[in-house]
Amino acid sequence: MGKLLSLLSRDDSNCCSSPRYDIFLDFENAAPTDTERAVYEEVQRVLLDSEKILEEIQCYKGAGKEIREAIADPSRISQERAWRAVRPLVDKLLRCYNHSIQLQRMKTPAIQNDFSYYRRSVSRGGLINAELPPGEEPHITAEVANRMSLFYAQATPMLKVLSEATSQFVNENQPDLENTTETLSTMAKVCLRMLENPKLVAQFSREETSLLVLRVMVGLIILYDWVHPSGAFCRSSSVDVKGCVKFLQQQPPTKAEPLLNALRYTTKHLNHQSTPKNIRTLLAA
Template sequence: MCVQAISNPRSEDDQEKAWQAVCPLVNQLRNYYEFSIALEAVVVDLLSVLCSDEMTSRQHLEMQQSLFKQFAEILDFTLKFDDLKMTNPAIQNDFSYYRRTLSRMRMAGGDDIDKDLDVNNDMANRMSLFYAHATPMLRMLSDNTTKFVSQNKDLPVENTTDCLSTMACICRVMIENPNYRSKFSSEETVLFCLRVMVGAIILYDHVHPVGAFAKSSGINIKSSIKVLRDEHPGKVEGLLNALR
């Protein structure tokens, strides 16, 4: 996801070149937006199984490791995507330029111009609402986790919070315990665990009645933050900001 900043084109030739340059980049943004919609259904399906009332969270983890891994990979992707989005202001600049240009084109040529575009006015409006959030993927994930809890009244909220706190705890222990960490094959594995830990904490904070930062929380926030701060600042600053 690398969107280049577009300067302010003045001549018609410059405007055409800028439009041709920005269209493929906006198409990439559309792909990510549509991927977020696909993730919504996947997240609900995963939570339905991982937070069911048939077993405890640890029993789920032992019996359904592959599903937990899938959920962890979604959390990892979410945190990586949002960090890139926050550190690349050109994304919003390019998309704003695209919408301004599209608006001028529709004023000059009518609504029919939409038929020839991969990202028409309606799609651009929906994408704008998505990318307006500082962390759009995390917002989608937290909203759907909260929706899952509210729509499953027969399922104790503790099932979901226990699932999330268990994931966060396991990731933290794997990083802070030298016996586990020595088995990691690369630094990326450490960052994977950190992103999953932070993602699980944030989701827990959204659905738990008192949040993740209360003393009665099932997550050891102090130890979790210490694990983050013990890493190289340049690698975890985005994760600390997400917790803030």
């Protein structure tokens, strides 16, 4: 991995520098090895189950109208109408939470609004308890509701979960720290080089593959920033954050903004004193 990383170091465009190497990874036709198959099949099952849930979230409308009416006129009828509108929506959010689907809170503000109203209604009891059979608790316990609230409060919930899981793995397996960070930074460089090279991009058979590689690149930077003690933004980082951000800024806003927001709000060290001012300024643009 170290040799591959050195091959990917940036060309200074002079006669003394190393030649620039580009590597193509076939994201579209990658297949698991025998040792990877069990994990692959488990992940594949989750992804297939998640397609319908993700579609529901993308079309999420929310119960804002009913909630506003219940707040303005806290009668039993208006509260009952709001509760019946919110309850099935929270069922969707629970399924989504259980599958840990990545969401963008800033793009779907109704999610947090609906769930906040649900939690307030459950805490008040009364109306909700009257609808429950004797002895039956609300279908989401207070503990689960608290975890869901923290999950949906994140700008990019799934990236947050992945970052914490990767950090936990490294903390429990310190000898693997260097291998882990080197793998993440090398893969981020590979993704950037692939996207920068029109000849490599032309090898993709599906248009959406470029967006997938963009997302993978950003995810790798975020994971590196969480795992590496000094983060991804310091001068000694082996991640080309500046090159990645500049490339993102050249993409259409609909593709670039969610990913730039992920770097702004999901990373750990962006506002650290070790982060160069020009990097913070670049991401603030």
